[in-house]
Amino acid sequence: MSFLLNAWYVAAFSDELNGATPLARTLLDRPVVLYRDSEGAAHALDDRCAHRFAPLSRGRVVGGVLECPYHGLRFDGAGRCVHNPHGDGRVPAQAHVRAYPVVERFGAVWFWPGEAARADIALLPAFDFVDPAQNHTHHGYLKTRAHYQLSADNLLDLSHFQFLHPDTLGSEAIASGDVQSGSLGETVWVRRAVFGEILQPFVADGFGIAAGTCVDRWMDVKWTPPGLLTIVVGVTGAGQPREAGRIAPSAHWLTPETACTTHYFFAFGLPKAMGDEGRALVRYAVEGxxxxxxLEDLPMLEAQQACIGEADFWAAQPALLPIDRGAIRARRIMESMIVAERAGHDPRDANHHDGARTIAIRSSFEVA
Structure with a gap:
């Protein structure tokens, strides 16, 4: 499956970009260089000089523009060569590199790899709870040697907590919890509620629950294409309403590096009104x-990828379970949007979403 191009992807966390040093990153199989200009605005260009194809990321930022390390040509945020130190200084007409639309929101730099004219900030889902202007935030990054959709599958089905994370996140009660899933337009949601659970110390401490206390826990996951997820975990005393408990919201952003590797960006946020407690809790969550x-998710995802190899996911004929409904909905939507985009249609046109149902699912279990 190829990539959806007309969409926003996280290219980096905001604090990864400093003033003088450009950042190299492969995004959707393309080398990209990221840097800030003299005003602090972030930019993304193809990481290849138009002259002799040297990687611009090995250069430096001079006066707010990017200087090639090989012959000193300089390129602005629009990809135009604005300085030629050789001869009479004239700039050849072809001396330009591709620039990508970029926005900075929610503590991250987002780029749009598709048609620049279609880049619309309104298509970026809201992750206000990790907006550093209003919240204490903390973030983490992991590179996964697996297809980004396998990572989305992993996050849309938290039943694996019981088996993959038995000593940190899971419990014996998770598999028997109540699970609901559905979709609205391009958005997929999965809600899991676990009742009468004894939490592992790591989770209990994060929610201020005394060891051995019986609680109810809920885990609500929302996915939007191309791989942007919100997970809200809440805990309350057994039998008490949700309003009586505490929640921990987190953002999970999956950006393909290649067809078999993924940049996994994740962040937690709590209101600044919580003071030092909120600052400590988001750090505790990410570091924990x-x-x-x-040590557990990444090796499993990479082992899955190794087993699948370069074969199509459906060609491997997965035996599907009811817990897979959310993940399969997300896969169908992505496949439908990619097919529509390849055909020259707007991938967000609802008329094309039903096309996902025509994709053959070679399994004896059909997820509605």
Whole structure:
């Protein structure tokens, strides 16, 4: 499956870009260089000089423009060569590189790899809870050697907590929890509620729950294309209403590096009104989750990718379970949007979403 191009993807966290050093990153199989100009605005260009194709990311930022490390040509944020230090200084007409639309929101730099004229900030879902202007935030990054859709599958089905994370995030009660899923337009949601659960110490401490206390926990996941997820985990005393508990919202942004590798950006946020407690909790969440993410999720995703290899996911004939409904809905939507885009249609046109249902699912279990 190829990539959806007319969409917003996270290219980097905002604090990864400093003033003088450009950042190289492969995004959707293309080398991209990111940097800030003299006004602090972020830019993304193809990481290839128009002259002799040297990687611009090995250069430096001079006066707010990017200087090639090989012969010193300089390019502005629009990809135009604005300085030629050789001869009479005239700039050849072909001395330009591709520039990508960029916006900076929610503590991240987003880029649009498709048609620049279609780049619309209104298509970027809201992640206000990780807006650093209003919230204490903390973030993490992991590179996954697996297709980004496998990572989305993983996040849309948190039943794996019981088996993959038995000592950190899971419990014996998760698999028997109540699970609901559905979709509205391009958005897919999965809601899991677990009742009468004894939390692992890591989770209990994060929610201020005394060890051994019986609680109810809910895990609500929302996915929007191309791989942008919000997860809200809440805990309350057993039998108490949700309003009586505490929630932990997190953002999970999946950007393909290649067909088999993924940039996984994740962030937690809590209102600044919580003061030092909120600042400590978001740091606790990110730093505590790095271990299960890195030592348990990543090896499993990479093992899955190794088993699948370069074969199509459906060609492997997965035996589907009811817990797969959310993940399969997301896959159908993505496949439908990519097919529509390849055909020259607007991938967000609802008339094309039904096309996902025509994609053959070679399995004895059909997820509605």
């Amino acid at each position: 989750l790095m271990k299960p993410f890195e």
